[in-house]
Amino acid sequence: MKMKRSLVTMLAAVMGLSVALAGCAPDSSGGTKTVDSVKIVATKTEYVVGDTVNYADFKLTVTYSDNTTKTDLDLTSEGVTHTEISTAAAGEFDLTATYEKKSDTIKVTVAEPAEDAGILSSFELPQAYTLVQKTNDPAGTQSTDRATFMKAISYEVGDDNGFIFEPQAMALDFDTQTSTPITNVKTEFELFVKGDNGSYPAAAEKSPETYVTKKADADNPHDNNTYYFTEAAVGKTFKLVITPSEDYELTMDDEPSVTVEFTVVDGYNVYDQLGLSVFDNLNVKHWAAIKTAAGTLPWDLKPLAEYNAVAAVVLHANINIDPDELPDYYFWDKDRVVPGTYQVSGQSQSVEIGNQGYDAAYGILNVESDKKLDENDEPIFGYAEKLNGSLRDWSPAAENNMNFDSAVEGDQKEAYNTSSINMQKAIYCSTGTNISGNGMTISYTTEGKKHKLYEVLSNGRTAWEKAPVGHWALFKYEIYDGLSLGDIKADDGQTPLYAEINDNTPTVKNVNIKGNMPRLAETEGDPAQLMGFNTRVDNLTLENVNASQLYVVLMNDKVGVIGSNADFTDCKFFDVYSNMTYSWRSLYHVNNCIMRDAGGPIFILCDSDREGACNDEDGPRLYVDDKSVLVSDASGSEPWYDLNNAKLLFTQLKNTGDNQDGTYGILKAIHKGTQREPMHKDSKGTELFNVIAVLIPEPDNLMGRSANDPKLYPSGIIRRGTEGNYTDDYSPSYRPAAGGILSFLSGTTPDTIYESNAPMFISGTEKAIYIANNSFPFLYATQENITSTTGSTVDFKTRGTDWLFITMRATVNDARFGILLGNVTDYTAP
Amino acid sequence: MKKSTVLIVLVTFALSVVIVGIFGMRMMSYNTRIYVETIVPTRVYLNTGDTVEIKPREADTEYEVWINDYTEGLTLRMDYSLEPADATENDILAQITSKVDENDPVARLDGLTLHILRVNAGKSVTVRVNYRATDGGGANITVYFYIRNQQK
Numbered sequence: 018m019k020m021k022r023s024l025v026t027m028l029a030a031v032m033g034l035s036v037a038l039a040g041c042a043p044d045s046s047g048g049t050k051t052v053d054s055v056k057i058v059a060t061k062t063e064y065v066v067g068d069t070v071n072y073a074d075f076k077l078t079v080t081y082s083d084n085t086t087k088t089d090l091d092l093t094s095e096g097v098t099h100t101e102i103s104t105a106a107a108g109e110f111d112l113t114a115t116y117e118k119k120s121d122t123i124k125v126t127v128a129e130p131a132e133d134a135g136i137l138s139s140f141e142l143p144q145a146y147t148l149v150q151k152t153n154d155p156a157g158t159q160s161t162d163r164a165t166f167m168k169a170i171s172y173e174v175g176d177d178n179g180f181i182f183e184p185q186a187m188a189l190d191f192d193t194q195t196s197t198p199i200t201n202v203k204t205e206f207e208l209f210v211k212g213d214n215g216s217y218p219a220a221a222e223k224s225p226e227t228y229v230t231k232k233a234d235a236d237n238p239h240d241n242n243t244y245y246f247t248e249a250a251v252g253k254t255f256k257l258v259i260t261p262s263e264d265y266e267l268t269m270d271d272e273p274s275v276t277v278e279f280t281v282v283d284g285y286n287v288y289d290q291l292g293l294s295v296f297d298n299l300n301v302k303h304w305a306a307i308k309t310a311a312g313t314l315p316w317d318l319k320p321l322a323e324y325n326a327v328a329a330v331v332l333h334a335n336i337n338i339d340p341d342e343l344p345d346y347y348f349w350d351k352d353r354v355v356p357g358t359y360q361v362s363g364q365s366q367s368v369e370i371g372n373q374g375y376d377a378a379y380g381i382l383n384v385e386s387d388k389k390l391d392e393n394d395e396p397i398f399g400y401a402e403k404l405n406g407s408l409r410d411w412s413p414a415a416e417n418n419m420n421f422d423s424a425v426e427g428d429q430k431e432a433y434n435t436s437s438i439n440m441q442k443a444i445y446c447s448t449g450t451n452i453s454g455n456g457m458t459i460s461y462t463t464e465g466k467k468h469k470l471y472e473v474l475s476n477g478r479t480a481w482e483k484a485p486v487g488h489w490a491l492f493k494y495e496i497y498d499g500l501s502l503g504d505i506k507a508d509d510g511q512t513p514l515y516a517e518i519n520d521n522t523p524t525v526k527n528v529n530i531k532g533n534m535p536r537l538a539e540t541e542g543d544p545a546q547l548m549g550f551n552t553r554v555d556n557l558t559l560e561n562v563n564a565s566q567l568y569v570v571l572m573n574d575k576v577g578v579i580g581s582n583a584d585f586t587d588c589k590f591f592d593v594y595s596n597m598t599y600s601w602r603s604l605y606h607v608n609n610c611i612m613r614d615a616g617g618p619i620f621i622l623c624d625s626d627r628e629g630a631c632n633d634e635d636g637p638r639l640y641v642d643d644k645s646v647l648v649s650d651a652s653g654s655e656p657w658y659d660l661n662n663a664k665l666l667f668t669q670l671k672n673t674g675d676n677q678d679g680t681y682g683i684l685k686a687i688h689k690g691t692q693r694e695p696m697h698k699d700s701k702g703t704e705l706f707n708v709i710a711v712l713i714p715e716p717d718n719l720m721g722r723s724a725n726d727p728k729l730y731p732s733g734i735i736r737r738g739t740e741g742n743y744t745d746d747y748s749p750s751y752r753p754a755a756g757g758i759l760s761f762l763s764g765t766t767p768d769t770i771y772e773s774n775a776p777m778f779i780s781g782t783e784k785a786i787y788i789a790n791n792s793f794p795f796l797y798a799t800q801e802n803i804t805s806t807t808g809s810t811v812d813f814k815t816r817g818t819d820w821l822f823i824t825m826r827a828t829v830n831d832a833r834f835g836i837l838l839g840n841v842t843d844y845t846a847p
Numbered sequence: 848m849k850k851s852t853v854l855i856v857l858v859t860f861a862l863s864v865v866i867v868g869i870f871g872m873r874m875m876s877y878n879t880r881i882y883v884e885t886i887v888p889t890r891v892y893l894n895t896g897d898t899v900e901i902k903p904r905e906a907d908t909e910y911e912v913w914i915n916d917y918t919e920g921l922t923l924r925m926d927y928s929l930e931p932a933d934a935t936e937n938d939i940l941a942q943i944t945s946k947v948d949e950n951d952p953v954a955r956l957d958g959l960t961l962h963i964l965r966v967n968a969g970k971s972v973t974v975r976v977n978y979r980a981t982d983g984g985g986a987n988i989t990v991y992f993y994i995r996n997q998q999k
Contacts, residue, residue: 139945139973144989147944148977162940163983189971191995194902194913270953270970270996275946458985531985537879565983591983592880614880 051082052117058088063126070102075123077114090116102127137199137265138189140273143182145334146172149456166456167587167609168561170527172277173453175284175331176246177324179316183242184259184275189268201241203262206231211254221258228255228281237315245318250281284329284453286316290338293459295324298516299446299495303344326516329451332528338461338491340468343444348468351375351405379404382473400473400485403544407469408442408489441551441572443493449520449554452492454528454562459491463533463546471544487545487568487595491530494523494552496579525550526560532567534594536616537655546594548572555580565591573603575624585610595657596621600637607641608740613648617657618836620710625731625835633748636733639710639837642740647839650705666825666836671704709820710735712835731835737820747822747837882984885930886939894922901925901990908988914963917996921963925990927978936982944989945975954992966996 061074077090077097092099092114099114107129113122141147149170174180186202189195207221208229222228228250234240244257260274267273285295291311294304308322317324345353353375382401463470472485496519534546548569550557557571562585564570570590575581582604590597590612597612598605599621612619622637641647651658653667698704712731736743821838891899891912902911914921929937941959954974955962966972972994979987 138971138993141945141973141975144944144975144977148942151942151944162938162981164940164979164981164985185975187973189973189993191913191915191971191993196904196911196991196993268971270965270967270972271946271948460985535880563983 050085052079052119053082054080055114055116055119055121056080057112057114057121057123059123059125062123063128064102064104065128066104066107068104068127070104070125072099075099075112075114077116077121079116079119135199135266136188136190136268137186137202137261137273138268139185139187140202140261140269140275141185142275142277143185145457146182146277163563163565163589163591166527166529166561166563167589167611170456170561172279172455173282173284173331174244174246174279175286175327175329175453176248176251176281177283177285177327178314178318179237179239179243179245180286181239181243181288181316181333182257182259182277183239184261186261201239203241203264204259205262206244206260207258209256209258211256217256228253234315239316243316246281248283251283252281254278254280282329282331282453284331284451285324285327287330287332287336288334290336290342291321293330293332293336293338293445295321295327296330296445296447296450296452296492298325298448298450298518299493300344301325303346307342307344326518327450328518329453331453332455332457332459335458335460338444338459338470339465340462340470341465343468345468347408347442347444348406349375349378349404349409351379375404400544403469403471403473406467407544408472441488441490441493441548441574443490443551444547445491446493446495447518447523448496449494449518449523451520451523452525452528454526456527456529458529458531460531461491461533461547471546473544485545487548490548490551490572492525492550494550494554494557496521496554521555522558523554524558524560525562526558527562529563529565530567530570531565532593534568535566535592536594536614536657538594538616552583553579553581556582556584558584558586559588560584561587563589563591565593567593569593569595569599570597572599573601575600575602580604584608588612590615599623600639602635602637604638605640607639607645607647609642609644611646613646613650615649615657616655617649617651617661617663618708618711619647619649620837622710622712622731622733622735622835625712625714625733633732633734636731637712638734639736640734640743641737642743643737644740647707647709649708650699651708652699652703652705654703667706670706670823670836707839708836709839710835710837712837714832714834731824731833733835735820735822735837745820747820880935880982881931881933882982883929883931883934883936883980883986884984886978886980886986886988887928887930888978888988888990889926889928892924892926894920899923904991909991910988911991911993914992914994915997917963917966917994919965921994922960923963923992924960925976925978929980929986934980934982936980938981939978940981941976941978943974944977945973961992963992963994966994968996968998971995 056078058076072092079087097116104127110125111122112125186199188197208225209217229244256278311321313320530549549567550571553574573581584606586608588610592614594616596617597619601624625636714731735747738744823836888901953972974992
């Protein structure tokens with residue numbers, strides 16, 4: 018049979034349509050509809066490696082040609098196919114589902130399993146921060162607690178490098194009684210910016226990255242808690258609210274969040290001794306090896322060696338200085354060999370460098386210091402054997418203590434730290450880096466394995482019989498008015514070697530400096546340890562600083578045009594070996610401070626030579642407010658007085674205290690009107706004097722004077738009153754050339770008296786001369802009259818009687834020096 | 848002033864030196880300040896009459912105390928000794944350094960007695976207390992009191 022061609026074509030078309038329409042659902046009009054699209058709707062798209070993917074979490078929504086939809090079609094439904102997701106490895110994978118030739122794809126993430134975040138049972142502020150908030154005396158009430166600061170501390174954070182603030186997190190297992198610290202705890206934070214009105218907004222900063230960022234850094238063990246503040250943050254105060262990551266299972270009672278408040282300053286955040294080295298912009302060469310070896314600290318933005326001109330160092334931890342981690346250059350080393358020779362200053366011969374003078378220094382000590390001062394045959398001090406590894410303070414290279422290496426290298430690169438005009442040296446030297454201590458403590462270990470933070474040579478050349486004089490400080494500020502730092506180039510001759518901050522008025526605040534040399538250290542045979550600070554900038558401010566057990570807290574060196582003045586505000590100084598401060602013609606302002614238990618006078622006011630054309634205004638000047646408490650309680654038997662041959666001074670003072678018949682002498686009587694006394698007895702019956710200051714015309718020589726440099730009379734200004742208004746004058750304002758204030762005394766010649774070794778007393782505006790005569794124990798001079806009394810019934814009126822200034826001398830051949838005595842009843846707490 | 852007066856002054860001072868003597872003032876240990884070097888916690892007493900062990904932590908100056916069964920009104924008092932025993936001052940100041948909600952505190956210190964005010968059921972608290980000598984020598988210890996309320 019033969020079919021027509023047209024019929025065959027028609028049948029084929031019908032069959033084709035039948036097949037095509039077989040998958041179509043009836044449409045709303047009763048016709049068929051087709052699938053236009055499918056879409057995967059997922060209830061979960063994130064899995065962890067090892068998870069079993071539950072495909073029931075994925076549904077298909079089918080959209081038909083008539084715009085109707087069918088939802089929640091399981092991937093396991095008939096006609097639906099899908100790809101498989103493997104969770105064997107982490108990554109992002111496509112899940113594709115197909116239905117009626119229509120497909121959709123969705124991204125599925127397989128993550129690495131979270132670290133065992135585990136249990137978080139405790140989430141607290143770091144204790145160091147909490148203690149800062151507590152260990153102060155917010156009321157400023159001069160707490161007798163020596164561990165507190167005088168003033169409340171506002172926490173500061175630097176912007177130069179990372180600020181690590183890691184909450185203390187722990188997991189606790191009560192069944193096994195095991196506490197496990199969680200280091201680098203995962204945290205989130207919110208930042209609040211304090212407004213000009215002094216309050217914080219309710220909502221957190223929307224763009225915190227304007228001020229601060231955190232960054233993941235595998236090299237930083239604190240990267241979850243290191244904050245990098247921008248320059249835009251400087252000067253602003255922030256509140257940071259930190260919460261633990263949701264990864265942790267919390268078993269603690271309270272909502273886990275901590276809040277820290279601080280102000281961002283231009284400065285470098287310090288966490289350890291290494292970081293503290295950025296304070297130094299003057300010993301660049303000495304620190305180079307240490308800084309280079311350290312490289313870039315994990316939380317820093319650049320190598321440590323490049324931080325040589327920071328505005329401030331900001332402490333976030335207590336730092337105990339290990340001498341072994343300090344530059345070798347600072348210390349004697351008998352085995353150090355420096356090749357070559359150098360020219361001795363002012364002389365023609367060359368001297369071999371060798372071990373930098375160690376052998377010569379050892380020889381001096383062996384002869385001078387190891388004297389057999391007791392009955393034993395053995396040297397009692399053994400300074401020579403202590404030399405190796407101790408701080409270098411002597412050089413055969415020059416007569417004026419010039420640094421040895423400077424002479425060797427023929428340059429002035431290191432002149433800043435050991436220049437001829439200033440023999441003081443320091444571990445950390447700067448032209449003006451501020452210190453913001455945040456309530457932290459800087460202390461030191463006296464002896465390491467190879468280095469020792471003490472000196473066994475003194476005065477640059479010789480050893481003393483009893484103990485050396487310390488010339489090294491922890492910190493030093495110095496501007497050298499004869500040398501511009503910018504003129505000193507590195508070896509390439511182009512690059513400035515030093516970056517000068519040149520602030521000239523640095524501030525040290527909110528820090529506790531603690532040494533190991535208390536007031537009554539057994540110094541006979543023990544070398545001198547560190548001063549706290551040495552300064553030769555215009556003005557150094559110590560604000561809310563605690564200091565104790567140092568050789569001296571602060572030494573001021575005035576040379577040339579540099580003022581070398583100091584302001585002390587809200588400070589507590591306790592228990593130092595020598596003096597709280599040692600001034601060379603400096604101007605001091607002391608406000609709301611406690612200075613107690615110095616081994617010698619609280620202040621040494623030195624170089625006040627009137628005959629050397631040193632006017633009062635150019636001499637040492639001490640201004641103290643009436644809130645300050647200054648107590649030395651000196652018996653004269655303290656090591657400092659002993660070493661300075663000052664026992665005789667106390668003998669004389671005591672004789673002015675009591676007359677030979679046992680009645681009150683002038684020293685006690687002069688304060689009778691206020692029932693205050695400049696001397697009292699302790700429980701052992703020892704008479705104690707409150708020696709506030711000693712004014713010495715002769716530099717560094719308390720008793721006696723040099724025959725070649727006779728300086729007879731002190732100059733200077735000593736005043737007391739309210740802060741900024743110091744009205745009570747205790748100055749030694751006696752000028753022989755002008756006739757003096759005593760010239761009205763009938764039958765007396767002031768110069769005669771003054772040239773004697775009789776002490777002269779000045780209290781307030783009153784002055785008197787002690788004349789030891791039983792029937793006429795003293796003359797008392799005022800503008801109005803002369804009063805003479807006998808015995809204990811002295812009616813001695815003075816104005817401004819809190820303090821008593823005495824000038825006296827040991828013999829008529831010695832220089833007259835000044836002693837400022839304060840009341841002993843001002844402050845009776847320990 | 849008459850020359851004789853000046854002479855008297857000089858003689859008197861010379862005599863005073865002789866009487867008292869340049870060597871009349873011997874070295875003595877007046878007012879030697881001995882600082883507290885170590886605070887050693889010895890025992891923790893509970894208000895129930897029980898005592899609790901004090902466990903040293905890894906850090907030299909840190910200790911921990913575990914209280915596994917909190918009861919309302921719990922108070923603890925830690926005894927301590929000081930080294931050296933002849934320290935000039937023997938005052939110790941204790942301060943809570945863990946988080947303290949002033950409005951809803953979990954603990955309060957009265958001197959050296961720690962009052963645990965609340966621990967919610969099934970939860971725990973950590974009270975970190977710093978004890979330090981007030982003499983300025985720097986001696987201090989930190990004690991962590993871990994306290995659990997086992998009620999569910």
